[in-house]
Amino acid sequence: MPSQLTARPSDIPLKNLYNLLEPITLPKEKARFTNWGRSFVCTPSSIFEPENEFQCELVLELARREGKTLRVAGVGHSPSDLACTNEFMLRTTKLNRVLEVNTEKRYVVAQGGITLDDLNATLAKNNLAMTNLGSISEQSLAGVVTTATHGSGISYGVISMSVLALSLLLADGSRVTCSRNEHAELFMASICGLGATGIILSVQLEVEPAFRLQETQQSLPFDEVLQDLDKHVRSAEHVRFWWFPTRDIVRCSYSNRTTEAKNPAGSWWWHTFMGHHVLQFLLFLGRYFMFLNRWIANFACWLLSGDTIGVDDSYKIFNVDCRYPQHTTEWAVPYENTQACLRDLHSYLNKEFQDPDGIRPHFPVEIRFSAADDIWLSPSYGQPVAWIGIIQYKPYGFNVPYRKLFKAYEEIVTRYQGRPHWAKPHLLQPDSLRKLYPHFDDFRRVIEDVDPEGIFRNEYVQRHIMGKPVDPRIFKQYP
Numbered sequence: 254m255p256s257q258l259t260a261r262p263s264d265i266p267l268k269n270l271y272n273l274l275e276p277i278t279l280p281k282e283k284a285r286f287t288n289w290g291r292s293f294v295c296t297p298s299s300i301f302e303p304e305n306e307f308q309c310e311l312v313l314e315l316a317r318r319e320g321k322t323l324r325v326a327g328v329g330h331s332p333s334d335l336a337c338t339n340e341f342m343l344r345t346t347k348l349n350r351v352l353e354v355n356t357e358k359r360y361v362v363a364q365g366g367i368t369l370d371d372l373n374a375t376l377a378k379n380n381l382a383m384t385n386l387g388s389i390s391e392q393s394l395a396g397v398v399t400t401a402t403h404g405s406g407i408s409y410g411v412i413s414m415s416v417l418a419l420s421l422l423l424a425d426g427s428r429v430t431c432s433r434n435e436h437a438e439l440f441m442a443s444i445c446g447l448g449a450t451g452i453i454l455s456v457q458l459e460v461e462p463a464f465r466l467q468e469t470q471q472s473l474p475f476d477e478v479l480q481d482l483d484k485h486v487r488s489a490e491h492v493r494f495w496w497f498p499t500r501d502i503v504r505c506s507y508s509n510r511t512t513e514a515k516n517p518a519g520s521w522w523w524h525t526f527m528g529h530h531v532l533q534f535l536l537f538l539g540r541y542f543m544f545l546n547r548w549i550a551n552f553a554c555w556l557l558s559g560d561t562i563g564v565d566d567s568y569k570i571f572n573v574d575c576r577y578p579q580h581t582t583e584w585a586v587p588y589e590n591t592q593a594c595l596r597d598l599h600s601y602l603n604k605e606f607q608d609p610d611g612i613r614p615h616f617p618v619e620i621r622f623s624a625a626d627d628i629w630l631s632p633s634y635g636q637p638v639a640w641i642g643i644i645q646y647k648p649y650g651f652n653v654p655y656r657k658l659f660k661a662y663e664e665i666v667t668r669y670q671g672r673p674h675w676a677k678p679h680l681l682q683p684d685s686l687r688k689l690y691p692h693f694d695d696f697r698r699v700i701e702d703v704d705p706e707g708i709f710r711n712e713y714v715q716r717h718i719m720g721k722p723v724d725p726r727i728f729k730q731y732p
């Protein structure tokens with residue numbers, strides 16, 4: 254055995270390869286993958302859970318020998334089938350160590366499978382913090398990087414902009430470190446690479462001294478916010494909006510770095526009992542009595558209506574309760590088109606509300622902002638953007654209608670040159686994506702160079718990047 258552990262994977266006989274992989278292979282009955290939103294499900298032919306990098310090499314070697322594709326999956330929070338496959342899957346949950354913390358140079362190196370929750374905890378112990386975060390910290394670091402996950406703040410880029418270097422395991426079994434100075438094209442492709450460039454073994458991430466945020470929340474009329482949109486967006490470092498279209502009210506959140514003492518806002522009664530559990534029950538009733546959904550949205554808006562000010566550690570303010578399994582989609586619209594796009598969405602929704610048989614959507618519409626960047630496939634490539642996201646909850650996991658709403662929404666954001674969030678479902682094909690992304694063909698060139706056989710190209714990548722006819726509903730929980 255020891256000689257096999259030091260041998261090159263390509264020299265290990267197939268039978269021994271199976272033996273070495275046996276302890277990290279999930280039993281057949283457990284080889285099933287469901288995303289967090291419970292909207293996509295797949296049954297990979299094998300699921301591996303390696304505990305070290307050598308085992309990743311062994312899995313890759315087996316995939317090569319058996320002619321299988323290999324999809325790396327983090328914690329499955331992508332609301333699309335981005336992480337799904339019918340062939341081999343490598344889960345990174347056990348590749349979750351922090352490898353280096355450099356407080357002086359303000360960076361951290363961690364394995365790709367670490368969750369942001371765990372990373373936040375280690376950073377806090379070292380008096381450090383990530384510069385920006387999305388709504389949750391449950392995702393894996395590599396999952397966040399490969400999808401250009403974003404937080405909010407018109408002067409802040411997507412999280413991948415904090416990546417200084419990546420260590421990758423490529424399809425040919427070699428390892429490479431890439432950064433803006435070293436293998437720069439591979440780096441620009443990989444920091445929003447959809448898992449198609451290689452396995453991200455570790456990430457070197459720029460961080461900053463730990464900070465607290467003071468968040469002010471208030472509810473304002475939709476027209477007032479839209480009229481002075483730029484003033485609102487630039488009035489704090491991190492601004493986000495939750496729009497309740499049934500009441501024409503926008504819940505506005507403005508956060509700035511502060512040295513004030515911690516003083517969290519909110520209470521268990523309002524936020525957890527009423528805002529989570531009671532709402533879930535009401536949404537469940539709304540499945541059967543659609544007309545209730547408008548009233549439930551008004552109630553949720555009312556729950557949040559008072560002005561609040563809270564001070565807490567940055568990551569606790571950035572993160573919010575995303576509630577229950579859900580269908581969701583989100584597109585990045587060029588910042589200059591935000592007002593027009595939201596007005597269009599507003600008219601569409603009002604028309605639906607006036608129609609007795611119209612759509613009664615869930616809430617809120619979430620609106621966030623990112624600075625322009627230079628990452629090839631980042632939706633904020635070359636321009637600041639407004640991210641506009643819609644949602645249909647699945648109370649207690651039960652399904653709800655969403656397709657008509659999402660189709661209408663997509664037609665609207667497309668009119669304003671929107672680019673879809675890669676982790677969320679969309680129907681764009683290479684022809685449209687090429688027009689939206691000047692580096693689309695560079696991305697294809699790089700993945701074809703580093704992975705000519707397409708080992709890392711799952712059904713999602715084949716469909717959207719390579720333009721192969723893969724059914725978009727292939728992994729849908731309710732086909």
Ligand SMILES: Cc1cc2nc3c(=O)[nH]c(=O)nc-3n(C[C@H](O)[C@H](O)[C@H](O)COP(=O)(O)OP(=O)(O)OC[C@H]3O[C@@H](n4cnc5c(N)ncnc54)[C@H](O)[C@@H]3O)c2cc1C
Nearest residue numbers: 327328329330331365387388392393396402403448453676
């Ligand atoms: C409740 C909720 C809230 C969210 N909030 C936000 C938000 O605020 N902002 C935002 O932008 N997005 C948000 N998302 C989307 C989320 O950040 C992305 O879907 C992210 O990719 C999830 O990470 P994951 O670990 O679950 O990755 P998975 O969904 O498991 O995989 C996503 C992609 O990462 C690739 N990948 C994972 N690990 C590796 C690796 N080691 N090497 C190479 N490729 C890898 C996979 O192949 C796949 O392509 C949210 C999602 C949910 C469910």
